[in-house]
Amino acid sequence: VQLVESGGGLVQAGGSLRLSCAASGLTFSNYAMGWFRQAPGKERELVYAISNSGGSTYYADSAKGRFTISRDNAKNTMYLQMNSLKPEDTAVYYCAASRFWRLGLPRDEYEYWGQGTQVTVSS
Numbered sequence: 001v002q003l004v005e006s007g008g009g010l011v012q013a014g015g016s017l018r019l020s021c022a023a024s025g026l027t028f029s030n031y032a033m034g035w036f037r038q039a040p041g042k043e044r045e046l047v048y049a050i051s052n053s054g055g056s057t058y059y060a061d062s063a064k065g066r067f068t069i070s071r072d073n074a075k076n077t078m079y080l081q082m083n084s085l086k087p088e089d090t091a092v093y094y095c096a097a098s099r100f101w102r103l104g105l106p107r108d109e110y111e112y113w114g115q116g117t118q119v120t121v122s123s
Contacts, residue, residue, distance in 0.1 A: 017082045018082070021033065021078040021079075037091035053073075056103075091119060097111060
């Protein structure tokens with residue numbers, strides 16, 4: 001199983017980025033997916049998650065109104081559109097896959113993880 005994130009980079013505050021997570025080696029449509037992030041010195045935290053069909057999503061307060069998650073099961077790819085970025089959004093962003101789905105699925109129930117992509121927001 002391989003999850004590969006892309007789309008990170010350096011952006012000014014107020015800007016936008018679109019992250020992608022390309023999956024291979026698993027039946028993508030059978031897996032719930034999540035975006036997590038980890039800032040230096042902090043724990044890895046959930047940003048947004050989406051059910052296997054895409055019909056249900058769950059997000060952290062930090063993402064409300066600014067980020068949008070989506071997936072294309074035909075392309076085995078998940079996306080995170082991030083708008084109105086803030087310096088506190090600076091972190092390494094990871095995608096993860098889980099066979100299970102419920103709102104607030106904990107981090108340790110995600111089985112597969114990508115290597116992460118750096119997002120840096122300058123003030």
